[in-house]
Amino acid sequence: MTDLTTRWLGLELKSPLVLGASPLTDELDTLKACVQAGAGAVVMHSLFEEQLVAEQMAAHRFIDSRINMDAEARSFFPESEIFEMGSGSYLQRLQQLKTELGVPVIASLNGISPGGWTQHAKELEQAGADAIELNLYDLATDAGDTADTLEQRQLAVIRSVVEQVSVPVSVKLSPFYSALPAFVAGVEAAGARGLVLFNRFYQPDIDLEQLALSREVVLSTSAELPLRLHAMARLYNRTGLDMAASGGVHTGDDAAKAILSGATVVQLVSTVLQHGPAAFERLGGELTTRLASIGYQSLQEARGALSLDNVPDAGTWERLNYARLLHGWQSSR
Ligand SMILES: Cc1cc2nc3c(=O)[nH]c(=O)nc-3n(C[C@H](O)[C@H](O)[C@H](O)COP(=O)(O)O)c2cc1C
Structure with a gap:
């Protein structure tokens, strides 16, 4: 029996199969069923920079409109409380998941400009x-x-979030870096x-009937x-960062491939979303069987x-448009 326990960001997980950020954050019973079926941790859906900045601006307008109030009335609206408006329900949900799930709960922030919104990381840590x-x-x-402008801005956001908290921070990247x-290496630094x-x-598609963008x-x-396997295989042992595969894992064999490429979780x-919490049980079983075999x-x-x-044939990872493969396809037709 293969031991599936693992350490992700210093956290002890009973399984490397983690529920990624999704709307399921709002469904407590489904989350409990995921944990029951073997999920090692749960990532909540993201709080977005735009959402947090909009809240802060609304809060400032709210305070401004009360500047002429008497001191007692103003004291009902201390800045720290107003700062939490809107994201408050996220923090409450986080506290509830921490109490009810019994596995690590990872909060998620989504944004791109270094700025005041990153202070919310501290509230997430305080909420558990x-x-x-x-x-x-x-x-x-x-x-x-x-x-370079974009990358430096991203690194500044990471630094600004890391500075706020003592819990570990993981960074979810797009595949599009030269x-x-x-x-x-910059992310690690x-x-x-x-x-x-x-x-x-x-990516929005084009609906030709309506001549409009479709956002399904x-x-x-x-x-x-x-795409994920290749990135992890290139980075493994060349970064001190733990790696999570996200995208396209549907079977235990997919999970096994991710781990063989270097994924921690x-x-x-x-x-x-397609098969419900039972997916964790199925993938856990398939992964164990595959690794044991x-x-x-x-x-x-x-x-x-x-x-x-x-791997002995590292060139296969390194040369993705390997001439032999491309020509091989032509001659086999
Ligand atoms: C409906 C839906 C909502 C999502 N919401 C978020 C989110 O709030 N934050 C985030 O980082 N990723 C979000 N994701 C992306 C997933 O966390 C994940 O990276 C992506 O779906 C790839 O994994 P998969 O192939 O297992 O679906 C969402 C995905 C879906 C399908």
């Missing part, structure tokens, strides 16, 4: 978050936005403890996993076994 996942979402739409290992690879973008959320398939969302006694033995440094 075991760790904070920072989802960095940035999109260059201006020719003046260079890769030189991922160099950026990851900024004080993060883990990476979540990768964020999955909901399409769930992932296992076809999205190799594997986050699940689409498969849980290869001969691994623990996740630690399996982790990174097929990473760039450990």
Whole structure:
């Protein structure tokens, strides 16, 4: 029987299968069922920078309109309380999940500009978050936005969140970096403890009938996993950060591949939205069976076994447009 216990960001988890950030945060019974079925930790959905900044601005307008009130009336609205407006329900939910679930609960922030909104990380820690996942979402739409400008801004956000808290911070990245290992070195220097690879973008499609953009959320398939495997295989042993695979894990074999590439944990969302909490039990069983059949006694033995440094044919990881493969496909037709 393969031992599935693992350490993620210094937290002891009974399983590497973690519920990723999703709307399921709002469904306590479903979350309990996920834990019952084997989820090792739960990530809450994100609080967004835009949402937090809008709250702060609303709070300031609220205070301004009471400037002429008498002192007693104003004392009913201390700044710290007003700062919590709106995100208050998130903090309450976090406290409830901490009390009820019995596994680590990871809060999530999503944003891109270094600024006051990152102070909310402190509130998340005070409400009991075991760790904070920072989802960095940035999109260059201006020719003046260079890769370096965007990356420096992202590193500043990480530093500003890390400074607020003593719990570990993991960073969820997009797949779109020219030189991922160099950026990851910056993430580590900024004080993060883990990476979540990768964020999955909901690219708008075009509805030709309506001549409009369609914004449907399409769930992932296992076809999205190799992008993550490749990134983790390249980074394993070349960063001190723990790595979580996020995107395209639908079977125990998908989870096994992620771990062999170097993942510490594997986050699940689409498969849980499709199949419910039972997905954890199924994937846990499949993962154990697969690792045992290869001969691994623990996740630690399996982790990174097929990473760039450990495979004899490293060129397959390094040269993705390998001429032999491309020509091979043509001749086999
Ligand atoms: C409906 C839905 C809501 C999501 N909400 C968030 C969120 O609030 N924050 C976040 O970082 N990721 C969010 N995600 C992304 C997931 O955490 C995950 O990275 C992505 O779905 C890829 O994993 P999967 O292939 O297992 O679905 C959401 C995904 C879905 C499908």
